[in-house]
Structure formats: C-alpha cells, structure tokens
Amino acid sequence: MVIAPTSAWGPGSTYCAGSTVLTMSFARIANAPAPRLGLGLAAVGRPGYINLGRAADLPADRTVDAMRERAYEVLDAAYGLGVRYLDAARSYGRAEEFLAGWLQRRPDAADQVVIGSKWGYTYVADWRADAEVHEVKDHSTATYDRQIGETRALLGERLDLYQIHSLTPESPALTDRALHDRLADLAADGVKIGFSTSGPAQADTIRAALAITVEGLPLFSSVQSTYNLLEPSAGPALAEAHDAGCTVIVKEGMANGRLAHAEPGSVLGRVAAETGATPDAVALAAVLHRPWADIVLSGAATAAQVAGNLAAATVRLDPDQLARLTGLAGPAAAYWSNRAALPWS
Numbered sequence: 001m002v003i004a005p006t007s008a009w010g011p012g013s014t015y016c017a018g019s020t021v022l023t024m025s026f027a028r029i030a031n032a033p034a035p036r037l038g039l040g041l042a043a044v045g046r047p048g049y050i051n052l053g054r055a056a057d058l059p060a061d062r063t064v065d066a067m068r069e070r071a072y073e074v075l076d077a078a079y080g081l082g083v084r085y086l087d088a089a090r091s092y093g094r095a096e097e098f099l100a101g102w103l104q105r106r107p108d109a110a111d112q113v114v115i116g117s118k119w120g121y122t123y124v125a126d127w128r129a130d131a132e133v134h135e136v137k138d139h140s141t142a143t144y145d146r147q148i149g150e151t152r153a154l155l156g157e158r159l160d161l162y163q164i165h166s167l168t169p170e171s172p173a174l175t176d177r178a179l180h181d182r183l184a185d186l187a188a189d190g191v192k193i194g195f196s197t198s199g200p201a202q203a204d205t206i207r208a209a210l211a212i213t214v215e216g217l218p219l220f221s222s223v224q225s226t227y228n229l230l231e232p233s234a235g236p237a238l239a240e241a242h243d244a245g246c247t248v249i250v251k252e253g254m255a256n257g258r259l260a261h262a263e264p265g266s267v268l269g270r271v272a273a274e275t276g277a278t279p280d281a282v283a284l285a286a287v288l289h290r291p292w293a294d295i296v297l298s299g300a301a302t303a304a305q306v307a308g309n310l311a312a313a314t315v316r317l318d319p320d321q322l323a324r325l326t327g328l329a330g331p332a333a334a335y336w337s338n339r340a341a342l343p344w345s
C-alpha cells in the first residue's frame with residue numbers, strides 16, 4: 001500500500017494512512033443504508049462475557065450450536081437493517097468461525113460487508129462461561145504470527161482490517177519495530193491496519209500509536225476506542241485521529257449494557273421520553289452526533305437489541321438534550337475500575 005507523503009507530515013503531527021480509510025476505501029460502507037453503524041460480536045462469539053443482562057438475553061444452554069445460531073440471528077438482523085461493518089477478534093471465542101460460516105450461508109451479503117478482526121488476546125476459557133480466566137493478553141510478534149495464521153485460516157481474503165487488541169501506553173507493540181514491519185507487510189497485502197484501546201489512558205495511547213511510521217509512512221488506518229456518555233475522555237484524541245484521516249470506530253457505546261435502561265426521572269430517561277426513543281437508541285445517538293465517529297458499534301446480543309440500537313440513526317438530539325446527556329460523564333478511572341469489576345457470565 002503506497003501513500004504519497006504530504007508536507008503536513010511534520011514531526012509530532014498526527015496522520016493516518018490515507019483519508020478516512022474504511023468508509024472511503026470500502027464503498028460498501030459508504031453506500032450502505034446504515035453507513036455509520038457496525039456490529040461487534042464480543043457478546044455472541046463465546047458463552048462468557050462481561051455485559052450485564054446475559055442471563056436474560058442469551059440461550060440458557062450456551063452450546064456452540066446455540067451461540068452460532070444466535071450469532072447468525074444478530075448478523076442477519078444487522079445486515080437487514082443496513083449494517084456493513086462487522087467486528088470480531090481472536091479472543092471472542094468462535095466469533096471469526098461464526099462470521100466465516102455466516103458469510104458462506106449469505107453469499108448475497110458476503111461481498112457487501114467489511115470485516116475487521118483483532119489479535120493480541122488469546123481465548124483460553126475452553127467454552128466455559130464460568131472459567132477463571134477467559135483471555136490472555138500478549139502483543140509479541142510470536143502471538144501476531146500465530147494469530148494472523150488462525151484468522152486467515154477462517155476468514156482468508158475476506159479480512160479487510162486487522163487491529164491490535166486493546167493497546168495501552170505500557171504495550172510493547174508501541175515500540176516493537178519488528179512487529180511494525182510485519183504489520184506494514186500485511187498492509188502491503190491490502191489489509192488495513194488498526195488498533196483498539198482500553199483503559200483510562202486511551203487518549204495517550206491513541207496519540208502515541210498515530211505517530212508510528214514505517215519507512216516514513218503512517219502504519220495505522222483506524223482506531224477503535226471506548227466512548228460513551230459515562231466515559232467520553234477519548235473524544236478529543238479521536239477527533240484528532242479523524243481529522244488526520246483515520247477511521248474512528250467507537251466501541252462500548254452502551255457501557256456494556258449500563259445505558260440500556262433508564263429510570264423515567266433520570267437524564268437519559270427524560271431525553272428518551274422527549275425524543276420518543278429507547279435509552280439504548282439515545283445513548284448511541286449521542287455518539288453518532290460526534291462528527292468524528294465514523295462507525296459506532298452495536299454489541300447487541302439479540303435481534304431485537306440490534307433493531308433497538310440501529311434506531312439511533314434516526315434520533316435527533318438538540319443542543320440542550322446533548323448538554324444534559326454530556327453531564328452524565330464521570331472520571332475515566334472510576335469507569336474503568338467499575339468495568340474491571342464486572343463479572344464474566
């Protein structure tokens with residue numbers, strides 16, 4: 001992948017590999033009925049995860065076949081409502097396998113969607129929702145070499161975007177030149193290279209990663225970060241990334257389900273009543289109102305949740321409503337310690 005350098009690329013300036021890569025490079029997204037909404041498979045690719053209402057929303061017996069069927073249901077629902085970006089990861093259990101199966105059974109959709117996945121976390125829960133440990137993090141070149149092979153074996157040439165999973169300021173991936181060269185080789189094969197972030201220092205991670213170049217060219221084309229009404233701290237850095245030509249993908253727009261329900265008298269409850277929308281649609285609409293949010297992920301666990309989440313595209317929030325919703329934000333450190341305490345179920 002060759003990109004002509006521009007004079008704007010002075011030291012310290014943030015820039016990305018090409019302009020608004022995913023939505024520009026993949027007309028299938030730009031021309032989609034719901035171009036700014038994506039579907040993530042973290043909740044349906046494995047029996048255990050941290051989202052709040054799993055006991056109520058998922059099959060009681062979470063066999064591989066039951067979860068595969070559920071994954072197909074949410075994929076069919078999302079595709080039917082115009083979603084064209086699908087997000088998986090090696091650590092989401094069998095999410096890549098389920099995605100590959102869905103692409104096979106939906107040839108009509110297969111060449112219409114853009115597929116993103118992630119490496120850097122390894123699934124170790126052996127299909128158990130009550131496992132002590134569900135995933136192990138390692139950003140070494142050895143893990144990259146193993147996992148790109150595993151991802152290619154399942155998704156082959158359908159892999160459009162490969163992301164480092166949950167980059168943080170401490171990650172060796174920020175300074176590992178051998179790894180950067182491998183990722184640049186994958187980019188030369190036509191796969192976009194991205195990263196996701198986690199933790200209270202997402203903004204620092206975003207700025208550090210966007211400064212990484214290989215042979216003077218930017219390495220990353222997209223960034224995926226947590227941004228929602230409770231934890232908006234990455235906003236300014238994501239706006240910079242977007243302005244620099246990166247595709248910004250927003251994850252956890254529902255705060256793992258904490259924004260799915262709202263007391264009638266609460267700020268979210270009142271805005272939902274005023275707009276005639278559901279709390280989840282309002283929560284995601286507040287993210288869609290950010291011009292730099294290129295793609296906002298739904299992490300729905302049911303087809304009904306997909307429909308509820310995608311209604312966000314039709315919700316209009318006025319400046320007063322946005323200001324009231326923005327008031328829900330809390331300290332990033334508190335958000336992430338709360339999240340770390342969420343039980344896997």
Ligand SMILES: NC(=O)c1ccc[n+]([C@@H]2O[C@H](COP(=O)([O-])OP(=O)(O)OC[C@H]3O[C@@H](n4cnc5c(N)ncnc54)[C@H](OP(=O)(O)O)[C@@H]3O)[C@@H](O)[C@H]2O)c1
Nearest residue numbers: 040041042051053054057196251252254255256257260299
């Ligand atoms: N580090 C990373 O790279 C990373 C980390 C997290 C997520 N992600 C990506 O972002 C995607 C979304 O994130 P997420 O699933 O973690 O969090 P999320 O989008 O904040 O929460 C999604 C959860 O909210 C609940 N929900 C949504 N709509 C609802 C409705 N209408 N009614 C009731 N409950 C509703 C569901 O959980 P219940 O049904 O269980 O209540 C659903 O699974 C993931 O699938 C993944 O692709 C990436």
